[in-house]
Amino acid sequence: MAEKILEVKNLRTTFQTLAGEVKAVRGTSFYVESGESLGIVGESGCGKSVTMLSILHLLDENARAEADAINFVGQDISRITTKEMRKLNGYKIGMIFQDPMTSLNPVFSIEQQICDPLMRHLKLNRPQARKKALEMLETVGIPSPESRLKQYPHELSGGLRQRVMIAIAMCCNPRLLIADEPTTALDVTVQAQILDLMKQMKEEYDTAVVLISHDLGVISSLCSRVIVMYGGVIVEEGLIDDLFYETGHPYTAGLLRSIPRGDGEKLVPIDGTPPDLLNPPKGCPFAARCSHAMKLCREAMPPKYPMNEHHYSCCWLHHPSVIAKRGEAKLI
Template identity: 70%
Template sequence: MSDKLLEVKNLHTTFATDAGPVQAVRGVSFYVNRGESLGIVGESGCGKSVSMLSVMRLLDDNASMTADAILLDGEDLNAKSVKDMRKIQGNDIGMIFQDPMTSLNPLFTVGEQIRNPLMRHMKLNKREANERALKLLELVGIPSPEKRLKQYPHELSGGMRQRVMIAIAMSCDPKLLIADEPTTALDVTIQAQILELMGEMKERYNMSVILITHDLGVISSLCTRVIVMYGGLIMEEGTVDDIFYRTGHPYSAGLLASIPKRSREKLVPIMGTPPDLLNPPAGCPFAARCSHAMKLCREYRPELTEVGPGHKSACWLHNKSVKIHRKEVWPV
């Protein structure tokens, strides 16, 4: 059996709009090992969430997705029908969405929304599903679970709604849990509790976790390996220590420099704006904002290059196939 639970090869996702096709994901390849926590970080619009929604096949009607392969436990999800994918969604792969208030159905009670996947995927009857729903709410730390099962989402606090989302995602013991900005809009105390809860769930069930966030602090507290995305591409990949202490890409360095510090040091923003994915640049998408940019960067896209064991960076500065002379850089 392979160590890789999920392997995505050359994923492209495009959205048809009135202005033209938006190339949201432009050839992304990555993997998640069994029992591993993978963090995907980057600013808004970089393709983090779209990549995961593509894997789950939960895209809007105006989206088109292609990939050489999306392998889950060796099975190619590309070959699955819509009906087969519905058996996988919520069963083999659970997902915590960004905003629980819009993800939870306001017309159904919390109990109904937890019981439905249990009855659908695990074939439990209503009584059995209700008993499991109570245990799940207790597991995620919601007080008075019997009362909460009868309540509607708007009657719960933001932290409780997020815990309900975790309970639903965990309900069928998934092999892989995808958490898309699970702590957005929560205060610092609740954020810490949610992250601790996710860590406990991961250890208890030995499942793999993909955590999508723009917060590097969240990444450092839960993940062992990190992917940095920008402009629909992977800019850097490595362990948490690689990204934080052996940074290989100027964009990753910019993200780290923009983190608020306890000292009186000023924040260092990344100047400029993200690339227009209606007309993505031919070269490195970060070139227009990069202080190290060279002529080559604007005209040729760098490939992910190994800069250390398991550590890769998509930057010409690390590519041995180029000759550097007074910032006029061309392939040898």
């Protein structure tokens, strides 16, 4: 069995705002095995990005993240200081953000931005770092890397910038790469290039990847295991095939049905809007939009019901007494 390089236990993140306390993440637990690619899917505001930012200690000052434990390669990083965290970020953990324009620093050249982590973490000197930076740019498929090193982010196209981001994230050979919507700002053809590159880098460096996306297509082309988040909690987790073909949660089923399949059938949208996390519902967060909802769903949060070894769903429909009364839930 593969080693668990990241294990998060009961993560809770809240934001203090003028309107009150926003409970963005309400107790998520999951793990990442070495070399695997895990997808996190959900709508905007479901807490998928905040989960990862909490783990990395990158939240704003008005946020508070608490967890029972966050184990990263044998070290509990849930309570370490920001200073200690900086030794890990960009070294053992690489990150790629959504918008490559705002996540690269506009006043530093590409060379400086790639060399910085190399010199800081790997203690290379400038010429060594430069040599390594050139290699990295070549690996991520940037044409004429020599001249690109001297350029600034605004001189590159969106696809090239995202390649530079990947080069920076991968240059210290991290154990874990976190990619937060890496292709959302890009065109489909460029998206295909970047996804292909990420797949190739993952195999080459044997890095575990956490891919955060709202696009089930992107997730299914890269990930082997998927977590579905809704309203700040994980509602379903499973291997990619189980999730798509043996769907266990009505929300996942709703997401799958609202994507056109190309057969001209009418789309089935999920009615309503996501819950307000200022006052999250007491029971299942999806109950208000769920066509299977029962009285129980609004009263109590459903526990995890295992579907198989790697697959579980948080939905009362899988409770033995509900199954006895209603039969096995047919979601797809």
